[in-house]
Amino acid sequence: KSEKVWLTISFGMIMLFMIATGYQAFALGMAPPGGMETIDPQRVDQIAPFDNPGITKIGEKEYEVVMTLQLFSFTPMNVEVPAGSTVHFRLTSKDVVHGFQIVNTNVNGMIMPGYITDITQTFHEPGEYLVLCNEYCGVGHQFMATTITVK
Ligand code: CUA
Structure with a gap:
């Protein structure tokens, strides 16, 4: 049973990590370099x-x-x-x-x-x-x- 819990937790961690890096890449991609117009x-x-x-x-x-x-x-x-x-x-x-x-x-x-x-x-x-x-x-x-x- 505890195996299932750990699997769920690690899967959740991986998802969170992917969302975080994806968001970061998105934010960086959208930001004008050096605040350009x-x-x-x-x-x-x-x-x-x-x-x-x-x-x-x-x-x-x-x-x-x-x-x-x-x-x-x-x-x-x-x-x-x-x-x-x-x-x-x-x-x-x-x-x-x-x-x-x-x-x-x-x-x-x-x-x-x-x-x-x-x-x-x-x-x-x-x-x-x-x-x-x-x-x-x-x-x-x-x-x-x-x-x-x-x-
Ligand atoms: Cu090379 Cu324009």
């Missing part, structure tokens, strides 16, 4: 500011760039700012995980569908900065690039 990736085109991607001057040598990443491009392409500008990028993906790496800077972000990533960078040196997707995103991945021109 979320966005419905299916409706990016209809949600401000991504309904109107582009560059906006917001101060003296200060710009905001609202950008979407999608297979296999950046919108807008070929952003241009004066030297010494601080640029606040607001980024999201419309489909899969992409990368946002600005060559010769420390900027290297992972842009995930469903999340908004904010990156700020000051461009002191004039030049043509290459922007690359550095997360494998499919057959056109190697062609996913654009530039930021600082003059």
